[in-house]
Amino acid sequence: MTPSARYAAAIDILDRIFDGAPAEKVLTNWARSNRYAGSKDRAAVRDIVFDCLRCKRTFMFRAGFETGRGCVMGHILAQGAQIEDFFTGEKFAPAVLSDVEFTVLQEHKGCPEFAIQLDIPNWIAPKLDAALEDDDLVPALSSLQSRGSLDLRVNTCKTTITSAQASLAKEGVETEVLELSSSALRVLTNPRRVALSEAYQNGLVEIQDVGSQMIVDALPLDTVQTVLDYCAGGGGKSLAIAARSGGSKKLYAYDQSQARMNDLPARSKRAGAQVNVLTNDPAKQKMQYDLVLLDVPCSGTGAWRRNPDGKWRFTKRDLEDLCIVQQDILRSTQNLVSTQGYLAYVTCSLLLEENENQIETFLKENPEWISLKRMRLSPSRGMDGFFLEVLQKIQL
Numbered sequence: 001m002t003p004s005a006r007y008a009a010a011i012d013i014l015d016r017i018f019d020g021a022p023a024e025k026v027l028t029n030w031a032r033s034n035r036y037a038g039s040k041d042r043a044a045v046r047d048i049v050f051d052c053l054r055c056k057r058t059f060m061f062r063a064g065f066e067t068g069r070g071c072v073m074g075h076i077l078a079q080g081a082q083i084e085d086f087f088t089g090e091k092f093a094p095a096v097l098s099d100v101e102f103t104v105l106q107e108h109k110g111c112p113e114f115a116i117q118l119d120i121p122n123w124i125a126p127k128l129d130a131a132l133e134d135d136d137l138v139p140a141l142s143s144l145q146s147r148g149s150l151d152l153r154v155n156t157c158k159t160t161i162t163s164a165q166a167s168l169a170k171e172g173v174e175t176e177v178l179e180l181s182s183s184a185l186r187v188l189t190n191p192r193r194v195a196l197s198e199a200y201q202n203g204l205v206e207i208q209d210v211g212s213q214m215i216v217d218a219l220p221l222d223t224v225q226t227v228l229d230y231c232a233g234g235g236g237k238s239l240a241i242a243a244r245s246g247g248s249k250k251l252y253a254y255d256q257s258q259a260r261m262n263d264l265p266a267r268s269k270r271a272g273a274q275v276n277v278l279t280n281d282p283a284k285q286k287m288q289y290d291l292v293l294l295d296v297p298c299s300g301t302g303a304w305r306r307n308p309d310g311k312w313r314f315t316k317r318d319l320e321d322l323c324i325v326q327q328d329i330l331r332s333t334q335n336l337v338s339t340q341g342y343l344a345y346v347t348c349s350l351l352l353e354e355n356e357n358q359i360e361t362f363l364k365e366n367p368e369w370i371s372l373k374r375m376r377l378s379p380s381r382g383m384d385g386f387f388l389e390v391l392q393k394i395q396l
Contacts, residue, residue, distance in 0.1 A: 001041040004086045004093035007072050009034070010048040011094060014068030023053065023309035043192065047147075051075055053308035054145050057116040064104035069094065073105070119145050123316055124351075128301070131352045132378070139380035140350070148305040149382065150187040150194065151178070153208040155243050155271050159199075161185070167199040180383070181213040183243070203270035208236050211302075211348075211383035216240040218375055218388055220342050221249065224290030228282060229253045230333055231295045235264035235275060237346075241293075242273035252289070254278040288338040296326045298347035298354050302377075302385020323353055330362050334369070334393070343369070343391040348384055355387040362391075369393055 001009070009030065016026045027049065031042050052059055052071040059074025060066045072094070076083050083105070089096040097105070111117075115125040118141040132140050152175065154164045165175050165185065173193050178184040185205070187194060199205045216237055221227070221244060229238040232253035242251055253275050255261050261277055268275045299322060304311045330345065337343050347354050355376075363369055373390040377383060 001037055001044075002092065004088060004090070006041060006044050006048060007076070007086050008092055008094045009037075009045045010052065010075075011068040011072050013045070013049050014052055014071055017049075017053070017309065018068060023049065048072070048075060050147070050308055053312070054147075054305060055119050056308075056312065057119045058112065058145075061109060061112045061116050064107065064109065065101070073101075118142065119311075121312065121314070124301075124314070127351055127353065131350050131355075136378050136380055140378045140385065143379040143382070144304045144311075146305060148209070148303075148384065150191040151208060151210045151213070151383075152185040152187065152194070152205040153181075153213050153240055153243070154183040154185060154205055155203055155239075156183050157243050157247060158202075158272055159204045164199055164204050167204060168194070168197055171197045171199075173197060178210050180210050180381075181217055184210045184213050186210070201270070203272060206236065206239060206267075206271065208240060209303075209384045211377045211381075211386045212236060213240060214377060214383075215346055215375075215386050215388050216244055218373065218390070219293070219344055220291065220372070220390060221245050224249065224342065226250045226289045227252065227291045227293065228289040228336060229293045229295070230282070230336070231255060231293075231297065231329070232264070233260045233295065235261060235267060237293060237295060238264070238275045239267060239271050239273055242268075242271070242275060247272075247274060250276070252276045252278055252282070254282055256281070282336055283332045287336070289336055289341065290338055291342045291344065292333055292336050293344045293346065294329055294333060295346040296329050298322060298326070298349040299351060300348055301350045302348040302379060302387075305379070306384070319351070319353060323358065326354060326358050327361065330358065331365075334366065337393045339393055339395050341393050342372070343393070345387075345389045345391065347387045349387060350379075350385045355389070359389045359391075368395070 013026050013030055017023050027046055052075050056071060059071045062077055063070040063073035073083050076086060087094040087096055115122045154161050168175055171193055172190045173187060174189040175185040175187055178186050194200055227241055227249050232238055232255045235253055238251060238253045264277055299314055300307055300310055369391045372392050375388040377386040379385045
C-alpha cells in the first residue's frame, strides 16, 4: 500500500469508529476484508488510526472538520507534511481537497480550549483538574496524546538483566535499563519482534509497563506468605509477584471473568512460576490470605495512550457504575485478609472518585483498617498512570 492508500483506509476506519463501532473490531474486520494489505501495511494503518484517536480533538480542530477525513488531515499536518501530497484523488488515494476544505484549512483557528488542546472529553476535564497537581496537569495529559512505550519485565528467576538484553539484541531488539524498577527494560527498536523472540517465548521477559512493575515493587511482600491476586486479569502482576519473591510465596489468582485468565497457566509455565488459578470466587469461601491485591476494574484514564478509543466512549454513567463496583469489591474482599494482613487497592485511573475517595469511604466504614502507604504514578513520568493504597487490618 502507498502512504496515500494507508491514509484512505484510515479515513474509512475512523468514520466507522466515529459512528459508534469499537476500534479493535473495525480494524480486525478491515484486515480480514483487505487481504492484500501486508503486515507492515496493517501496522501502519493501525498506527495512524490510534494516533488520530489519541489526538482526535486537536487534529479535528486543526483541520476544521469533525470527520475521519478531517482527523487524518490533522494527522498529516501534525507530521509537518502537505495534505495535497496524499489527497491526490489517484487510485486508492483520498479525494483531492475541495474548495471548501481548502478555504477552511487556510483559516486561522485561534487557540483551542483546554479540553481540545489536551484531547479529553469536556465532562471529565474538571475531574482531571481536581485530581492532578497543578504542575502535572498539562504534562500528564500531554503524555497521553503520544504512543506508549513498550516496557519489559525481566524474569530474574530465570535470567539476569544483562543476559536478557543480550538475547533480545541478537534478534534486533535493542533495550535500555530503566532505573524506576529493578527488572525493567524499555524497548528502543523493533517492538513488534518482542513477542516472537526467544527471550519472550522462553519466559525470560514479560511485557509489562514500568508503572505496573513499580506497583508490585511497592507491595509488602517481605512479611507475607500467602498472596491472592483477586482481580487478576491476564495475570501480569501475579507473575511479577512470583518473580520478585523468588517463588517463595503461595500465590493464588482469581478473576470474575475466567476467560481473562485463560493464558495464565501457560504464561506461568513459561515463566517457571507457580500460580494457583482459582475458579470459585474466594470472597464466598472462608480462606484467608496475608495479602490480597485488588487491581479493580477502572476507567483506565491513566492508560488512555494505550486505549484511546476508550477515552471517547467513557461516560459519567460509566464512572458512577465503576465506583459502585469498586466499593463492592472492597467490601466483599476485606474478610479474605488475615489479622495484621494487607489489602492493596490498585487502579490505572487518575480520578479522585476511583482512588482517594474510595479509600476514604472504606476507612470511615471500617475502623479496623489503617492506611500504610499511598502512591500515585503519573503518566508524565513516561509510564501508565497508577494509584496504589496499601491498607492493613488491625485488631481493635
